[in-house]
Amino acid sequence: MxxxxxxxxxxxHVVAEENGTALIYIDRHLVHEVTSPQAxxxxxxxxxxxxxxxxIVATADHNTPTNGWDxxxxxxxxxxxxxxxxxxxxxxxxxxxxxYFPFMDKNQGIVHVVGPEQGATLPGMTVVCGDSHTxxxxxxxxxxxxxxxxxxxxxxxxxxxxxxxSKTMQVLVEGKLGNGVTAKDVALAIIGKTGTAGxxxxxxxxxxxxxxxxxxxxxxxxxxxxxxxxARAGIIAVDDKTIDYxxxxxxxxxxxxxxxxxxxxxxxxxxxxxTFDTVVTLKAEDIQPQVTWGTSPEMVVNIDGxxxxxxQAKNEVQRADWERAYAYMGLTANTPINQISIDKVFIGSxxxxxxxxxxxxxxxxxxxxxxxxxxxxxxxxxxxxVKAQAELEGLDKIFIAAGFEWRDPGCSMCLxxxxxxxxxxxxxxxxSNRNFEGRQGQGGRTHLVSxxxxxxxxxxxxxxxxxxxx
Amino acid sequence: xxxxxxxxGLVAPLDRANVDTDAIIPKQFLKSIKRSGFGVxxxxxxxxxDHGEPGMDNSKRKINPDFVLNQARYQGASVLLTxxxxxxxxxxxxxxxxxxxxxxxxxxxxxxxxxxxxxxxxNGMLPIVLNATxxxxxxxxxxxxxxxxxxxxxxxxxxxxxxxxxxxxxxDAVRKHNLLHGLDDIGLTxxxxxxxxxxxxxxxxxxxxxxx
Numbered sequence: 001m002x003x004x005x006x007x008x009x010x011x012x013h014v015v016a017e018e019n020g021t022a023l024i025y026i027d028r029h030l031v032h033e034v035t036s037p038q039a040x041x042x043x044x045x046x047x048x049x050x051x052x053x054x055x056i057v058a059t060a061d062h063n064t065p066t067n068g069w070d071x072x073x074x075x076x077x078x079x080x081x082x083x084x085x086x087x088x089x090x091x092x093x094x095x096x097x098x099x100y101f102p103f104m105d106k107n108q109g110i111v112h113v114v115g116p117e118q119g120a121t122l123p124g125m126t127v128v129c130g131d132s133h134t135x136x137x138x139x140x141x142x143x144x145x146x147x148x149x150x151x152x153x154x155x156x157x158x159x160x161x162x163x164x165x166s167k168t169m170q171v172l173v174e175g176k177l178g179n180g181v182t183a184k185d186v187a188l189a190i191i192g193k194t195g196t197a198g199x200x201x202x203x204x205x206x207x208x209x210x211x212x213x214x215x216x217x218x219x220x221x222x223x224x225x226x227x228x229x230x231a232r233a234g235i236i237a238v239d240d241k242t243i244d245y246x247x248x249x250x251x252x253x254x255x256x257x258x259x260x261x262x263x264x265x266x267x268x269x270x271x272x273x274x275t276f277d278t279v280v281t282l283k284a285e286d287i288q289p290q291v292t293w294g295t296s297p298e299m300v301v302n303i304d305g306x307x308x309x310x311x312q313a314k315n316e317v318q319r320a321d322w323e324r325a326y327a328y329m330g331l332t333a334n335t336p337i338n339q340i341s342i343d344k345v346f347i348g349s350x351x352x353x354x355x356x357x358x359x360x361x362x363x364x365x366x367x368x369x370x371x372x373x374x375x376x377x378x379x380x381x382x383x384x385x386v387k388a389q390a391e392l393e394g395l396d397k398i399f400i401a402a403g404f405e406w407r408d409p410g411c412s413m414c415l416x417x418x419x420x421x422x423x424x425x426x427x428x429x430x431x432s433n434r435n436f437e438g439r440q441g442q443g444g445r446t447h448l449v450s451x452x453x454x455x456x457x458x459x460x461x462x463x464x465x466x467x468x469x470x
Numbered sequence: 471x472x473x474x475x476x477x478x479g480l481v482a483p484l485d486r487a488n489v490d491t492d493a494i495i496p497k498q499f500l501k502s503i504k505r506s507g508f509g510v511x512x513x514x515x516x517x518x519x520d521h522g523e524p525g526m527d528n529s530k531r532k533i534n535p536d537f538v539l540n541q542a543r544y545q546g547a548s549v550l551l552t553x554x555x556x557x558x559x560x561x562x563x564x565x566x567x568x569x570x571x572x573x574x575x576x577x578x579x580x581x582x583x584x585x586x587x588x589x590x591x592x593n594g595m596l597p598i599v600l601n602a603t604x605x606x607x608x609x610x611x612x613x614x615x616x617x618x619x620x621x622x623x624x625x626x627x628x629x630x631x632x633x634x635x636x637x638x639x640x641x642d643a644v645r646k647h648n649l650l651h652g653l654d655d656i657g658l659t660x661x662x663x664x665x666x667x668x669x670x671x672x673x674x675x676x677x678x679x680x681x682x
Contacts, residue, residue, distance in 0.1 A: 015669040016662055021644045023662060025669055027680045035562065037503035046656070051666075054681065063501065080501040080524050087503050125680065132561040132585060146585055148563035149505075150592035150655070158659040160666055164642065196488060197555035200584055230558065232584050253679035261679050296488050317487045317553060324486070415560075417497045434559060436492045438515045 002271035004168050005235055006203045009143035009268070013126050015160055023160045027125040028142075031058035031097070031152070032111045033088040034417070035130025039153035040091040051159035053096035057120045060085045060103045061110045062417045066380050066407035069104055077419065095156075099251075101384075109383025109409040112136040112350035116220065117385055119249025123238045123265040128155055133350045133433065135226040139219035140246070141238035141268040143203075146227065166203040166233065170276040173210040175284030180467035182360070183218035184352060184431070184450035186210065186282075187225035188290035192300040194280060199231030202278065205270060206236050210284035216245040217354045224351045228297040228433055237269040291337050291463050292435045292448040294325035299435075301337060303453070303465045309333035328437055329445050330425065340447070341462040343426040345370070345377035345404075346440070347454050349414035352431035353382030355389050357451040361431075362395040364455035364466060370403035371461025377404040378420060380412040404458070416441045429457035472594035473652030477575055478621045479548035482539055483612045489552060490559035491586060495568040498523055508564055509571030513539060543616045549576045551608055556597075557586025566593045576622050578629065580605045591645050594652065596624060598639045624650055 003011070013024040036058075043049070050056060063084055068075035076082040085103050092100045099118070101108040107118065112133050115121040121137040127144035128134060130152040137144035147161065155161055171190055191198075204226050206219075214222065219236050226234025236242075243262055246252045253261045288302040299322070301308065307326070310333060313319040326332060331340070347353070347361050358381060370377045379399045381387035387409055390396055396406045413420040414432035422428055422444025431454050432439075435446040449457065456466040499511045501524060514522040517540060519532040533540050539547070550569065556579040557565060566589045569577070575595055580602045582590075590597045600608070611631060612618045621630040624646060629637040648655065659666075674681045 013673075016665050019643055021642065023659060023666075025666070025673060034500050038505045038563075041503070041505070048656075052670075052681075078501070084501050084503055122679070124677065130561060130563075132559065134561075146561035148561055148566075148585060148589035148592060150563060150589065154656050154659065157656050158663070158666065159670070160659055160662075162644075162655060162659065196558055197581060197583075200555065200581060230555070230583060251682065253682065257679045257682075261677070264677065296490075320485075321487050415492075415497050417500065434490075434492070436490045436559060438496055439492050442496070442515055442521050 002274040004270045004274045004276060005141065005205055005237055005268060006143070006166065006168050009124065009126070010165060012124070020164055022163050022165065024126060024163050025160055026128050026155050027055060028057065028120060028127040029055045029155050030111045030115055030127065030129035030134065031056055032062055032131065033060045033084045034062045035149050036091065036152055037084065037087050038149050039156060040095060042153040043095065043156055048157045050095050050156045054098045055159065056097040057099045057115060058088065058092055058097050059101040059108050059111050059114050060088055062411045062415065064103050064410040065418050066410050066412050066420055069408050073103065081418065106384045109386065110350045110353060110411055112224065113353060113382030113386065116140065117249065117383060119246055119252035122246065123242060123268050128161060132227045133224050135232065135234045136220050136224040136350060138223040138226065138233050138235040139216060140242055141235065141265065143233060143235065145232040167201050167277040169199060169202040169204045169231065169278040169280065171204055171206050172208040172279060172281045173206070173284055174208040175210055176213065177210055177284045177287060178467070180289060180452060181287055182450040182452065183214050183221040185287055185290045187222050188292065188297065188300045188448060189282060189287045190280070191225065191229045191297045192290070193282065194229050196228060196296050196298045197230045199226065199229035202231045203233040203235060204229065204231040206234060211236060212239065215356060216241055217356045220354070221351055225433055238265045289450065289453050289466055291453065293329065293331060293337065294322065295328055295435055295437050297435060297448060299325055303337055303463060305337055307331050307333055307335045337463050338465065339462060341373055342429045342457055343373070343375050344422060344428040345374060345454050345458040346413040346428055346430040346432060347378065347451055348380030348382065348412050349432035350382065351433045352451050353380060353386065355386050357431065358386070358390050358395050361451040361455040362398045364452050364469070365402040365404065365459060366398050368402055368459045370458045373461045374458050377458045378407055378413060379404050380407045381409045383409050413440050415439060429454045429463065471592070471652050471654055474575060474594050474596050474624055474649045476623045477548060478619055479576065480544065480546055481549040481551050481612050481618050481620050482544040482547035483609055484538060484550060484552040485609060487553040488555045488558055491557055491562050491565040492559055494557070494565040495562065500562060500564055505567060506571060508568035509573070512568040512572040513537070546573065548573055549578065549620050549622065550574045551605070551612060552577065552579045553605065554580045554602070556582050558583040561585045563589045566590045566595055570595055578605065578608065591649060592655065594649065596622065596649060598622070598629060600629065600637055600639060604637050
């Protein structure tokens with residue numbers, strides 16, 4: 001019977017299955033400091049050891065500061081954050097890992113940037129992490145999703161996860177994306193169409209010529225945002241780009257193993273006559289640069305659009321949601337998006353902090369300067385390796401000359417667990433993934449955009465269409 | 471894990487859709503390396519008028535009188551009634567930890583985000599899905615009647631209102647069994663360790679590069 005890619009990945013990891021609930025084997029377990037301490041403590045209390053240490057790759061990212069690294073751990077002003085980072089180091093020392101990239105290591109960074117760049121994420125794998133943006137790794141034809149801390153402990157103890165099969169959704173994007181339209185805009189346009197609950201219960205496979213046209217980094221951005229559509233997993237079929245990206249990375253298979261792996265990876269596509277429970281289609285040419293206006297990623301419009309008015313809401317519940325969002329965001333209905341001015345800019349996060357993101361933002365900022373009303377524009381590379389590459393290309397100098405701050409890698413102001421945060425009422429153009437109330441700091445107002453759009457907004461001082469911005 | 475069988479509990483209404491886990495427990499409280507003590511900071515940004523940080527004496531903070539869970543009539547609630555897509559966003563299990571520590575054992579909504587839904591069952595909590603009409607009806611009843619309680623019976627898979635209306639709900643058979651008996655997932659999976667080992671050997675033979 002014809003199978004979807006999701007079915008192939010799921011079926012090839014079933015250890016046992018009964019009454020629709022399966023025990024699936026986990027190949028790669030990514031670990032960070034926030035969602036692991038209670039899991040390690042659970043192992044300790046039960047006298048258990050990790051089932052397979054070589055599956056674990058760990059790094060510290062959520063709490064780590066993005067400046068003051070010359071002071072080392074002592075530079076982390078918040079003692080609670082410092083303890084959590086030190087606790088991860090202690091736990092890895094006690095329980096072991098295939099690789100650990102601690103705070104300030106040259107390979108350290110956001111776990112979803114580090115995994116792929118090390119070749120620790122491979123096609124055909126099951127990948128889990130106590131972080132919802134684990135969906136990122138689906139870009140490699142892997143079944144990857146976020147789990148809770150109880151499940152982190154479960155995977156450590158048993159190398160398995162109790163799972164029910166998801167329904168399958170194909171999101172088909174055919175055509176060619178216009179200049180200045182990125183994977184981020186595709187992701188936001190899809191969420192605008194499906195809603196943030198549209199993918200609940202589903203694994204999404206992104207397909208079509210526009211998806212094939214994306215680079216691996218663009219595909220990671222898209223799969224990263226699958227969770228914002230409600231889907232735990234986003235997947236993209238393996239092709240030459242996938243294989244080329246992996247080749248030569250530190251943990252990638254070598255020699256004969258490489259050839260055998262590639263032969264297998266080439267089968268990781270949905271069969272031509274496979275059927276999906278739901279299909280959503282978009283035309284690439286219709287997608288324009290996107291800007292969110294509210295407090296959920298589904299509250300999104302085109303750059304030439306306006307904050308929607310209540311008569312456009314689909315029901316009472318949404319109307320109430322929008323009214324709260326207007327109040328929180330300090331916006332009124334029908335305000336043109338390009339008239340909204342900003343206070344801060346954040347370029348970074350597991351969604352948009354890879355080298356191509358930084359190149360695109362730098363190309364917009366080059367030779368210009370951030371507007372006087374922009375108090376702070378942060379560029380936070382996704383990893384130490386991304387930072388080093390950007391500096392090799394001189395991107396840091398372009399950003400600094402344009403008035404941006406060039407920081408050290410970490411999750412930073414995507415979730416504001418470290419010192420990088422918005423103050424109440426501040427408005428931010430952000431390349432991150434969530435515009436929830438308080439996400440970037442209590443009372444902070446987040447607008448999600450692509451790196452190009454964030455850089456253009458920094459220079460203009462308000463949102464502006466990057467396609468006509470000069 | 472603590473078992474859940476049956477509950478007759480006071481209901482608190484949180485009339486919002488898409489309540490995300492950042493709202494349920496803001497990020498600054500995720501720095502804790504413990505599993506308990508999150509209840510005082512559940513819905514922190516809605517519940518208090520000042521900014522909360524770990525280690526604060528919460529009894530001295532300014533309460534937001536407009537937030538529904540602060541109203542006297544809902545003190546001691548163990549059933550949270552809310553709207554669609556509850557628990558969306560981050561996978562943080564601190565969200566169910568905070569709700570459980572606050573006193574909620576049951577949540578009723580028309581839908582949940584997948585990871586949150588799953589995390590509830592790992593903590594002895596029962597997230598119930600009822601259709602939007604039923605949820606609307608319950609909101610009307612809760613708001614109309616002080617001291618409104620619902621009777622939740624997991625074995626029978628029913629929610630019963632004070633005037634005897636019965637709403638049936640679906641729950642996965644395995645999850646139901648584990649919750650009714652308070653079974654620990656890890657212990658159950660360890661019973662299958664021979665199967666896991668057999669699978670692992672076969673898997674390694676087929677894809678040795680996964681085990682480098």
